[in-house]
Amino acid sequence: MIKVANLTKTFGTKRAVDGISFTVERGEVLGFLGPNGAGKSTSMRMITGFIPPTSGTVTIGGHDMLENPIPAKKLIGYLPENAPAYTDMTVQGFLDFAAAIRGLHGDAKRAAIQRAVELCFLQGVLHQNVETLSKGYRHRTCFAQSIIHDPEVLILDEPTDGLDPNQKHEIRQLIRRMGATKAIIFSTHILEEVDAVCSRAIIIDRGRIVANGTPKELRAKSEWAGAVTLRIQGMAAAAVAEKLNQLRGARKVTTATEGDRVTVTVFPRVAGDGDLTREVMEATNGWQVEDLRTEEGRLDEVFRSITLPDTAGKEAKL
Template sequence: MIQVENLTKLFGTKRAVDGVSFSVERGEVLGFLGPNGAGKSTTMRMITGFIPPTSGRVRVGGFDVSEQPIAAKRLMGYLPENAPAYTDMTVYGFLNFAAELRGLRGEAKKKAVHRVVEMCFLESVLHQSVETLSKGYRHRTCFAQSIIHDPDVLVLDEPTDGLDPNQKHEVRGLIRRMGEKKAIIFSTHILEEVDAACTRAIIIDRGKIVANGTPDQLRARSEWAGAVTLRVQGLSVEAVKEQLGRLRTAAKVIAQGDGGRVLATVFPRNRGDGELTREVLEATRGWRVEHWHTEEGRLDDVFRSITMPDTQR
């Protein structure tokens, strides 16, 4: 549904987005990750046709956004960053306005407004002016606007920004459910959202894509992936470190005392082959192991190691 080819945007001499290519199909929810200023919003603005790309192109449902903007925009719903809305209107008026611009009239318009009001829990503020809404409600109002025409493609720029934990949960659920039938891109810098809602994630840094894969694939890139953590009783920190460090597939061991017990983590030499777990289990036979588990890898760790300049690592 969405094809992005070699998209580049220059602001002056600064490359805000630099040769970004990816595609999103129906049934996919793509998480767009990256530090602030990485080019997430700029990319989304180019996809939705708000700003023209310096080079490269975007096609939505087969329509080139630069050449056939109206046809492409019809297929898309867009929640801009910070969820702007006309403050002088009521929620009801605003949604009607959005529906009309989407070409909905009469009964169809009424139904569409009613549907999104229900989906986004806006009944209680329907006739309140947008100006007086709390941030969460304003956000949901703008979100409601983006899905009012039940679009095939949804572009959401930080859809959970400024929501409380319950609302965040709600919105993620909504995204996941809608993602079964639509192509969705959403940006976030909250990593847990990738697990909660995405089928695939892209990490973008300084305008370039630095990682692209399913959440599990990304996690596997973490140095934590495949590491074994265990809590042992009756041994000293040094002894644990020494014995585990001797394992053939262990790259590094960290261990610390924990009230008479030792908490140790062994990192694997080769990620993801599961060899380390087997070795650790063998080596610790006869130990008093209270607890152990194999780490799946941590997204925040991957995120940090990919997006931080080398000097700060």
């Protein structure tokens, strides 16, 4: 549904987005991760046709965004960053406008508004002015606008930003449900969301894609992937470390002592090495092991290790 090829955007001398390519099919929810200023919003603005790319192409459902924008835009629902909405209208009026400009009229329009209002829990504020809404409601109003025409492609720029935990949960559920039949891209810097919602994730840094895979695959890149953590009673930390360091698959061992218990983590030489667990179990045979578990890897650690801190260039303001 969404095909992005060699997308590049330069602002002056700065390369905000530098040759990114990926595709998203129907039924996929793609998480778009990256530090602030990495080029997430700029990419989304190009995908939705708001700003033209310096080079590269965006194709939505077979329509080229540059050459044939109207049919391409028809397929898209877009929630921009900070969820802008016309402040001088009521929620009802705003959704009415959004539906009309999407070509809905009469009963179809009424039904579409009703559906979006129910999905986004806006019943209580329907006749309130957008200006007087709290941030969460305003966000949901803009979200409702993006799904009002039941689009095949959804582009959501930080859809859960500024919501309370309950609302976040609802929106994630909603995205995941809709992800079954649509192609969805959503950006976030909350890593739990990737696990909760995404079928695939892309990490973007300084305008380039630095990782692309399922959350599980990404996690496997962590040095924690396949690490074995165990708690042992009645042994000295040094002795434990020495013994475990000799294991073939072990790269390094860290220990922490707490009372008469030692917590040890053995990191694998090869990330995600499944044999390490067996090796550790054999080596510790006869010890008083209270707890032993294999780590799946940590997304935040992967994120930190492959993105550089402080790319904090200013994002393009339009």
